Amino acid sequence: QVTLRESGPALVKPTQTLTLTCTFSGFSLSTSGMCVSWVRQPPGKALEWLALIDWDDDKYYSTSLKTRLTISKDTSKNQVVLTMTNMDPVDTATYYCARIRSVTTMDFDYWGQGTLVTVSS
Amino acid sequence: QSVLTQPPSASGTPGQRVTISCSGSSSNIGSNTVNWYQQLPGTAPKLLIYSNNQRPSGVPDRFSGSKSGTSASLAISGLQSEDEADYYCAAWDDSLNGDVVFGGGTKLTVL
Numbered sequence: 001q002v003t004l005r006e007s008g009p010a011l012v013k014p015t016q017t018l019t020l021t022c023t024f025s026g027f028s029l030s031t032s033g034m035c036v037s038w039v040r041q042p043p044g045k046a047l048e049w050l051a052l053i054d055w056d057d058d059k060y061y062s063t064s065l066k067t068r069l070t071i072s073k074d075t076s077k078n079q080v081v082l083t084m085t086n087m088d089p090v091d092t093a094t095y096y097c098a099r100i101r102s103v104t105t106m107d108f109d110y111w112g113q114g115t116l117v118t119v120s121s
Numbered sequence: 122q123s124v125l126t127q128p129p130s131a132s133g134t135p136g137q138r139v140t141i142s143c144s145g146s147s148s149n150i151g152s153n154t155v156n157w158y159q160q161l162p163g164t165a166p167k168l169l170i171y172s173n174n175q176r177p178s179g180v181p182d183r184f185s186g187s188k189s190g191t192s193a194s195l196a197i198s199g200l201q202s203e204d205e206a207d208y209y210c211a212a213w214d215d216s217l218n219g220d221v222v223f224g225g226g227t228k229l230t231v232l
Contacts, residue, residue, distance in 0.1 A: 046224070107168055
């Protein structure tokens, strides 16, 4: 079955770079149409899309955050990595990775459980 | 402020039918399909409706979606207490570099 799991630090200091890893199973990111995306949710607030990477290694970033984000994949390890530079307390959120099974529908059909990242000195 | 506009709250009694609206523009809902997610308290979001009106396997047919022009709606019939959750609409937005945009979420309360 399809599973995704986020991993990374629970606490980062302001100005530091955050690196999160999404490890998945049950599908291959080399399958045509398949994508993996990152979404975050500050406490008590709405979902916010961050980035996605597709089977062909095309990358898309949130317009408002693209200068701070980098997404990459290691197909052999079934992992997708997101880095976010210059972290600020407003970046405190639960970070989710999710699978997109089709670039046509762009629906996130499987999600990880999320990892809470707190930005504080 | 979210690109897609949803009412912040909705409510209904068990057995009732409720609808949640999602308003966008020509660059998102007007030209791309809409997906809906349900987020129960303390859990990750779950895909509820995709491609405007399709239900993934396992989603009860009490949940339905529709789209017209630059707006979309989620309807829940036969409301149950376990439907109390946050609901989000989402769509691809073709403006600028391309983004996935979410609504601000609607908290559904079952009275």
